[in-house]
Amino acid sequence: MNVALRTALALYPARYRRDRGAELAEVFADTTAGSGRLATAREALDLAGYGLRLRTGLTEAALPGRVLVATAPLLAGTLLGLVALPGTGDWREFRIPAAARAGTDLPWPRLVENIAVLGLAVVPLLLVAAAALGAWRAVRLLGAVVALLGAVRIGYAGLSLPASGVWSGWFFAYSTTALVPYLLGGLMLAVAPTRPADSPGRTDRLLILAGAAAGFAVTRAQGGYDTRNLMDGWWPVALLLLPLLLVLFAARDRLLPAALGLALLPLTAWFSLFSLWEQLGGVWRAAPWALGTALVLVLAYRALAPARPTHRQAARRIG
Numbered sequence: 001m002n003v004a005l006r007t008a009l010a011l012y013p014a015r016y017r018r019d020r021g022a023e024l025a026e027v028f029a030d031t032t033a034g035s036g037r038l039a040t041a042r043e044a045l046d047l048a049g050y051g052l053r054l055r056t057g058l059t060e061a062a063l064p065g066r067v068l069v070a071t072a073p074l075l076a077g078t079l080l081g082l083v084a085l086p087g088t089g090d091w092r093e094f095r096i097p098a099a100a101r102a103g104t105d106l107p108w109p110r111l112v113e114n115i116a117v118l119g120l121a122v123v124p125l126l127l128v129a130a131a132a133l134g135a136w137r138a139v140r141l142l143g144a145v146v147a148l149l150g151a152v153r154i155g156y157a158g159l160s161l162p163a164s165g166v167w168s169g170w171f172f173a174y175s176t177t178a179l180v181p182y183l184l185g186g187l188m189l190a191v192a193p194t195r196p197a198d199s200p201g202r203t204d205r206l207l208i209l210a211g212a213a214a215g216f217a218v219t220r221a222q223g224g225y226d227t228r229n230l231m232d233g234w235w236p237v238a239l240l241l242l243p244l245l246l247v248l249f250a251a252r253d254r255l256l257p258a259a260l261g262l263a264l265l266p267l268t269a270w271f272s273l274f275s276l277w278e279q280l281g282g283v284w285r286a287a288p289w290a291l292g293t294a295l296v297l298v299l300a301y302r303a304l305a306p307a308r309p310t311h312r313q314a315a316r317r318i319g
Contacts, residue, residue: 004044011051053193060193063250067262068192070255073204074263075185076131076139077211079124079146082181082219082267096121113156116149120182123149127189128212132205136195143189150182169282177274181266188262211263218267236272236279243268244297251304 005028009017012024028047032040050059057064099114106114127142157175195204246261280286 002040004040005047008044008048008051011048011055013051013054016054058191058193063253065193067247067250067255067258068188069195070259071262072136072139072189072192072195073131073207074211074214074259075189075266076124076128077208077213078215078263078267079181079185080128080208080212081215081217083121083124109156109159112152113160116152116156119149120146120153124182128208131208134195134201134204140190140192140194143186143192146182146186147184147190148186150179150186153179154183173274173277177270177277180270180273184266184269188266214264215267218264218271236275239268239272240265240276241293244293248297248301248304251301252306 005025008028009021009024012021024047028043032043035043053059053065058068059065060069095117099117102110102114104111123142123145127139127146130136130138130142154176157172161172243261243265246257247265248258249255249261250258276286277283280289
């Protein structure tokens with residue numbers, strides 16, 4: 001067994017490796033027989049990727065994977081609603097035209113930033129077109145591109161901050177939270193299992209339209225990312241908790257409400273995180289509240305999930 005195969009198999013759960021390890025090794029040997037190093041590496045990466053999916057539950061059969069599959073068309077739609085023509089007060093109204101006019105005669109960090117700005121205005125449109133056509137592998141790839149472009153913009157925001165000053169942290173938090181929908185939404189689409197080939201195309205297209213309407217309405221209601229519309233008090237908390245509470249429906253295998261919550265969470269996080277950061281006085285002061293909320297949600301999910309028989313009880317039933 002070569003190193004690439006051993007490394008890939010090590011990522012599989014132990015029980016799966018015991019039951020099907022020999023079969024996977026045999027298929028890998030047959031597939032890569034006579035192939036070059038590049039083809040062998042690609043097969044090993046595919047094998048390793050599925051092992052990671054099994055470990056994280058991001059397969060078509062596991063609940064987290066099924067929730068992401070149901071979320072994908074809604075989430076693609078919300079990204080479309082987000083990139084709709086920005087209005088007055090939205091920071092993109094000024095940034096996108098400036099990036100388009102700047103050309104390529106720029107220092108490389110600014111050029112990369114401008115490419116990311118324009119990419120985040122165009123790639124989500126391609127992603128929605130791919131989703132409407134049922135090309136879910138392309139959707140995963142384009143979702144990864146959206147997340148990467150969001151990460152590039154966050155990196156540029158960090159590099160371009162002044163060395164000191166009272167506003168440096170404020171602008172970084174402002175810029176970072178504005179990119180949460182692209183970063184989180186693109187990442188969820190990138191790791192979602194590929195939808196089956198017989199996926200109901202018409203239903204998916206209706207869900208894309210519903211997601212686009214929701215994304216556009218929520219963004220318009222907020223007035224884009226205009227600081228004059230940022231909310232104080234309990235509204236930011238409510239906008240974060242409501243989608244998370246919808247996700248709890250997954251405990252009862254109710255996928256559509258959970259998918260709606262996951263699709264809206266990047267948008268509501270966009271509007272809420274910066275407000276909470278300001279009100280609580282920074283990330284470290286917000287961290288205990290975030291950890292406490294996460295713990296309560298996990299406990300609520302476990303309380304709602306139906307009881308599963310233990311291995312001993314299942315063995316008795318079979319016997």
